[in-house]
Amino acid sequence: MEVTKLVLVVFSLVLVLGFVESFDFHEKDLASEESLWNLYERWRSHHTVARDLNEKHRRFNVFKENVNYIHHFNKKDAPYKLKLNKFGDMTSHEFKSVYAGSKVKHHRMFQGNRRGTGGFMHEKVENLPPSIDWRKKGAVTPVKDQGQCGSCWAFSTVVAVEGINQIKTKNLVSLSEQELIDCDTKENQGCNGGLMELAFEFIQQNGGLTTERVYPYKADDGTCDTNLMVG
Numbered sequence: 001m002e003v004t005k006l007v008l009v010v011f012s013l014v015l016v017l018g019f020v021e022s023f024d025f026h027e028k029d030l031a032s033e034e035s036l037w038n039l040y041e042r043w044r045s046h047h048t049v050a051r052d053l054n055e056k057h058r059r060f061n062v063f064k065e066n067v068n069y070i071h072h073f074n075k076k077d078a079p080y081k082l083k084l085n086k087f088g089d090m091t092s093h094e095f096k097s098v099y100a101g102s103k104v105k106h107h108r109m110f111q112g113n114r115r116g117t118g119g120f121m122h123e124k125v126e127n128l129p130p131s132i133d134w135r136k137k138g139a140v141t142p143v144k145d146q147g148q149c150g151s152c153w154a155f156s157t158v159v160a161v162e163g164i165n166q167i168k169t170k171n172l173v174s175l176s177e178q179e180l181i182d183c184d185t186k187e188n189q190g191c192n193g194g195l196m197e198l199a200f201e202f203i204q205q206n207g208g209l210t211t212e213r214v215y216p217y218k219a220d221d222g223t224c225d226t227n228l229m230v231g
Contacts, residue, residue, distance in 0.1 A: 022083035023047070030071060036064055040089070047086040063089040098148055139166040141174045147219030153194035154180040160196075161209060176215035176228075183224035190221040206230070 023046050029039040040063050044051065051059050066089070070082040087095055134140050141162050146155055154177040166172040181190045184202040188194030203209050208230040215228045 022085050023088070025067065025071075025084060027071070030067065036060075036067070039067070040064075043084065043088055047088075049086065049089070051089075059089040062091055099146070134163060134167075137167075138170075138172055139163045141172060144177070144217070146177070146217075149181070149191035149219040149221075150193050151177060151181055151191055151219070153188065153196050153199060154178075154184075157196045157199035157203070158209070161200075161203060174212040175209045176212050176217070178212075178217045178222065179210055179215045179224075179229060182222045183226070183229065185224070191219075192221075 023043050025039055025043075029035050037060065040060050043049070043063070067084060070084060074081050087099075090098075139162075141159070144155060146152060157180060158175045158177050162173065162175050165175075180188070180194075180199050180202065183206075184194070184199055186198075186202075188198050188202075206229065210228055210230050215225065
């Protein structure tokens with residue numbers, strides 16, 4: 001896909017600022033320290049963000065930097081715009097530590113021997129376009145929020161399956177990451193990490209994956225509800 005949902009860590013916070021539920025602001029909100037404080041308080045109220053007095057000033061300074069970054073970035077001729085959301089008073093380092101802490105390397109340690117053989121099908125084609133934006137072709141669901149759960153492996157798996165399903169059927173369906181977290185536990189470890197290749201095998205062996213509506217996301221490890229699974 002032209003724009004992947006896995007972004008470089010250095011840009012992860014500022015890009016995510018435009019993906020989850022956003023909070024609009026205007027240039028007049030940046031005019032003075034007082035107006036910025038007012039914006040910060042409105043933002044905290046909107047997202048129900050609690051900060052104690054000792055932390056509030058430090059968080060405000062981070063918020064101010066993020067808001068100014070977004071404002072100046074959006075003046076550029078970029079193919080996308082940034083917005084402000086619930087991560088607005090976090091630094092990129094904090095965001096990386098909390099939300100982008102991939103545990104795949106640790107997961108591989110207990111993984112044991114993996115199959116290194118296999119094949120793939122390919123077709124000789126010509127006159128390919130330089131790029132394809134699958135969002136414009138309706139093959140990408142809206143961006144989801146994994147919360148404080150190391151479930152990136154499940155989200156990466158699901159978005160790939162959602163995409164190929166739409167390409168084949170022309171029907172875009174949001175599928176369940178939570179089913180993978182709860183039920184694909186033979187080697188994958190839910191919110192403590194996992195591997196996409198194992199998740200693909202799980203889906204194949206179980207004849208598919210249920211929808212997000214039927215088995216909604218909870219950002220936590222749970223007990224597998226086999227009644228909600230397909231097949």
